[in-house]
Amino acid sequence: xxxxVVMGGSYAGLFAARVLSDFxxxxxxxxxxxxxxDGSGSRVPQRRQLHALLAxxxxxxERWFPGVTAELVADGARMGEGDDVRFYVDGRLKAPADxxxxxxxxxPLLDAGVRRRVGALPNVRIVxxxxxxxxxxxxxxxxVTTAEGEVVDAGFAVDATGxxxxxxxxxxxxxxxxAPVGRMRIDLGxxxxxxxxxxxxxxxxxxxxxxxxxxxxxPGLTEPGALAAVEGDRWSVVLAGYADHRPGTDPADFxxxxxxxxxxxxxxxxxxxxxxxxxxxxxxxxxxRDYARLGRLPGGLAVVGxxxxxxxxxxxxxxxxxxxxxxxxxxxxRSGAAWHEPAWGYFRRAEVVVDAAWQLSTTxxxxxxxxxxxYPPGYRLLRWAGDRLTEASVLDSAVNTTxxxxxxxxxxxxALTRPALLLRAARVLLASGGRV
Numbered sequence: 001x002x003x004x005v006v007m008g009g010s011y012a013g014l015f016a017a018r019v020l021s022d023f024x025x026x027x028x029x030x031x032x033x034x035x036x037x038d039g040s041g042s043r044v045p046q047r048r049q050l051h052a053l054l055a056x057x058x059x060x061x062e063r064w065f066p067g068v069t070a071e072l073v074a075d076g077a078r079m080g081e082g083d084d085v086r087f088y089v090d091g092r093l094k095a096p097a098d099x100x101x102x103x104x105x106x107x108p109l110l111d112a113g114v115r116r117r118v119g120a121l122p123n124v125r126i127v128x129x130x131x132x133x134x135x136x137x138x139x140x141x142x143x144v145t146t147a148e149g150e151v152v153d154a155g156f157a158v159d160a161t162g163x164x165x166x167x168x169x170x171x172x173x174x175x176x177x178x179a180p181v182g183r184m185r186i187d188l189g190x191x192x193x194x195x196x197x198x199x200x201x202x203x204x205x206x207x208x209x210x211x212x213x214x215x216x217x218x219p220g221l222t223e224p225g226a227l228a229a230v231e232g233d234r235w236s237v238v239l240a241g242y243a244d245h246r247p248g249t250d251p252a253d254f255x256x257x258x259x260x261x262x263x264x265x266x267x268x269x270x271x272x273x274x275x276x277x278x279x280x281x282x283x284x285x286x287x288x289r290d291y292a293r294l295g296r297l298p299g300g301l302a303v304v305g306x307x308x309x310x311x312x313x314x315x316x317x318x319x320x321x322x323x324x325x326x327x328x329x330x331x332x333x334r335s336g337a338a339w340h341e342p343a344w345g346y347f348r349r350a351e352v353v354v355d356a357a358w359q360l361s362t363t364x365x366x367x368x369x370x371x372x373x374x375y376p377p378g379y380r381l382l383r384w385a386g387d388r389l390t391e392a393s394v395l396d397s398a399v400n401t402t403x404x405x406x407x408x409x410x411x412x413x414x415a416l417t418r419p420a421l422l423l424r425a426a427r428v429l430l431a432s433g434g435r436v
Contacts, residue, residue, distance in 0.1 A: 109230070189281070194236055
């Protein structure tokens with residue numbers, strides 16, 4: 001294709017631009033914010049929150065930008081492996097998982113590293129402009145209109161404008177269908193604060209604590225939260241809560257919550273100095289737009305990132321989903337499909353990825369008493385089996401390795417239904433005197 005246009009210079013948009021640089025003579029990224037080399041200037045409020053890069057996401061980051069991990073580490077990021085990465089359920093440290101490896105870095109540092117790599121590609125231009133519509137003619141994309149009144153010619157366009165995407169309105173205005181939307185209201189709040197980092201936690205890079213099955217009959221067993229060693233010799237700490245238990249911006253309350261969490265967060269609260277303010281963010285609902293279910297679609301159009309699916313951020317899937325959607329786009333374009341035809345192949349591939357993340361996040365969300373559905377078929381059985389596997393993953397490394405691979409989007413959720421895994425989990429629980 002002669003020119004592809006990516007609407008939005010988000011993490012997802014930058015990954016899409018990297019993929020398209022292999023297939024287009026020119027790629028133009030339209031980004032309204034004046035984002036500096038350090039990532040400053042973005043008006044996206046949640047970028048100040050701690051973001052997790054799952055193991056699959058890190059693998060794809062290195063796949064598309066070889067050597068970028070070393071660059072990020074040189075800029076102060078930390079790489080954690082083995083015991084450096086600690087996961088807790090109901091306050092209990094989980095059994096070791098084979099190959100566990102995670103990167104500790106702030107979202108601005110990560111974005112800046114990817115933006116630097118994309119901006120260095122010879123056929124990619126990042127332009128400060130805001131997409132305001134599509135030019136559609138002859139059943140396909142012909143260009144993108146901007147808020148500045150310009151028309152950028154394009155044979156292929158990617159919507160990476162985030163949760164507030166206006167693509168559905170643009171399509172309806174042009175006589176096309178709007179994609180069906182799935183929603184689950186979760187009413188989540190989370191807040192992030194930074195602390196000076198010394199050697200108080202040894203080599204720990206990541207510590208993550210979530211409620212589990214025991215929290216059902218021991219409410220308040222432990223606060224959900226996580227910390228990561230990031231650049232600038234800092235700990236970045238995030239705490240989360242639902243409905244009336246959402247964290248706010250009061251530093252004293254934030255510290256009090258940390259002291260009700262697992263040991264690494266308690267230690268940081270007790271001995272490390274908080275720097276700056278507490279940033280809070282509210283996430284009301286998970287949303288997905290199902291373009292694969294449309295009857296017709298303009299040619300030369302794809303959707304990535306939160307514009308396609310935005311799921312509960314406490315599971316850390318967003319950045320990894322963006323990378324896997326980029327993989328789906330690359331697979332579609334490599335398949336020989338005509339780029340100016342409807343990208344059904346892309347949307348079908350992306351749907352598999354989104355379905356997996358949606359299943360994981362919404363099944364867990366439905367455990368919250370204030371979340372009222374919609375419930376998937378067989379939810380009670382799924383919940384029961386999931387709780388037993390969670391309990392077994394605390395005790396057994398083999399169970400936890402598969403469990404962790406699924407949470408990291410390395411394996412599909414159906415891996416948790418393998419008879420051999422379920423049998424092992426049952427044996428582990430019986431041997432420990434737990435519930436089966």
